[in-house]
Amino acid sequence: MSIGLKVEGLVAGYGETVVLDGISFEVPAGGTVALLGRNGVGKTTLLTTLMGITTRHSGSIRLGDEQIEGSPIHVRARRGLGYVPQEREIFPSLTVEENLLVSVLPGGWSPEAVYDLFPRLKERRRNTGNRLSGGEQQMLAVGRALAGGPKVLLLDEPLEGLAPVVIEALLEALERIHSQSGVTMILVEQKAELALSVTQQAIVLDRGQIVYRGSSAELKADEVAQARLLSVAAKH
């Protein structure tokens, strides 16, 4: 099975401060991972380090057949890393369509393909980014990442603060993306139940280290382990 993403001995943080202390894991191409853990254990930092936004002290990152740990941010995006940040970071002065157009890379999803996935965005195509609901912003943030034609999609708490109906629609869309394009997905989520039910693998972080790696289904079934690993986060 070919490699989607392989991380070895990753030590990273903000400036001198170490947040991630020796992270190693591997995801096969087309695999899906739930990245779980309590607040402040380094989940977001792991994503930003993969993207090249945070300072990496040591360790390697392999995307498909390429080592990318030394590449600048925009090159990582062009090699196939798609990042949906927690803050969404929609460009407020650009319309929905323009937000998508500025993100299109060769081999990426066209705005039409994104509209096909999120019909709601098509209705809103002429709206500027600051005139969208939270759910629409989230759809746009995902669509914008798809426009770059990602091989690996990094999603940072995409469901946070959304209404149950919107959560359902978004999860459905994520499954469609996965089945259509075979993209590898890493999903950071506080709602462990949901995240475990839509992914194959689970990784749990604690204080910058991996404390659990296994199948999502097993962790979902094992409530004792869940309580031990995620006790605060699991209650929502």
Place this chain on the structure above:
Amino acid sequence: MTNPSETQKAGGGLLAGMSPWALAGHALPWAIAIGFFFIAEGYLSFGTQIIIWILFALSLDLALGYAGIVTLGQAAFFGFGAYAAGWFSIHVSPDPILGHLFAIGLTAIVGLISGALILHTTGVTFLMLTLATVLIMFEYANQAKEITGGDDGLQGMKVGPIFGKYEFNLFGHTAYVYSLIVLFIWFVIMWRVVKSPFGRSLDGIRQNARRMRAIGTPVWWRLLAVYTLSAAMAGSAGALSAHATRFVGLSVLSLLTSGIVTVMLILGGTRRLYGAFVGAIVYFVVQDYTAKISPYFWEFIVGGMLIATVLFLEGGLMDLGGIARRQWERLTGKASKP
């Protein structure tokens, strides 16, 4: 694997799908400029001056307004273009179009090199470096007397007729029309650029450069490209100024020149294309009228207007149009209700 991206129709007929009102809005400034030529004979030099500064302010709008490159170094390119055009007319050929193209090309190269040296910095550091660029150029022009004439300015410029036919006459007919055509060409280029995906990506960079990197945009290269284009436009304005007045003095490279063009742009409104038009016209007209009343008073008026604009009109004087339209719509909206 992923859906192939379809070819994007970004610009495709700039006027397509525009309402009659919008079309009229676009036609108005150009109609006024053409009308001015026929009714304001004695003021054509004044008009030419305004056109040149509109172009200069537009160049700044591209860098400062659209791309968010906060620069005070735009005079470096304006001045460089002026000196390049002047030098060309004395030493190579008096043909104004050749000289103009020479000035544009050379200024673009200067923009490219200086941009490559300083665009990796941001904020105050970048601002200081742009200031330094102007100061260095100014001092170089001051010292290199055999090229620039130093403090006396560039003497003995010969400006030939355009296409060997249209002489630059005393009344400024040719200079006015020529400058207006150049402004129009640049305006269309800039319009295309800012409406293109490239232009939209500049908007994104201004708002969130890190996010743009994360979606795969080579931010530094984009900024360098737009900085170079902006420099070429400013150089073009400088060349027009040299040809229209047949003189280039050190003042084109002064910090004050950078300051004035910034005031014009902020006054008129950034990122509006026509903001540069409004700003330059208002600045010159206010200067002209108030200076007649009191030569010491006009800067006070301009300063007051600038403060009022910054405080009350986020988008510059161009906002007044929007406010007037909303008022009109409210009134007519009410009137149309039974």
